[in-house]
Amino acid sequence: MATEDHDRKLNMIFLPYFVTSHLILLVDTTSLFATRGVNATIITTPSNALLFQQSIHPQITLLNLKFPSSEVGLPEDIENFGSITSPENGL
DSSP states (O other), X not given: OHHHHHHOOOEEEEOOOSSHHHHHHHHHHHHHHXXXXXXXXXXXXXXXXXXXXXXXXXXXXXXXXXXXXXXXXXXXXXXXXXXXXXXXXXX
């Protein structure tokens, strides 16, 4: 039984706050966990993934989900605070 518990890996899911500076810290933190044997997954949107997907560790899983912009009254290309072009689009 002890061997079975020892062989299981910890699974962690990271969900970023969608501000560019937070994405950088999230990738760094996720990399620390992944390089220490943790199964690490970042949940993000396609537009945000473009900002960091080239710099993530190969052991990190990236899960892209469509952001429901139109369903909440935002233009299609608004997926983070950096994309907001006017006060009417997000605040």
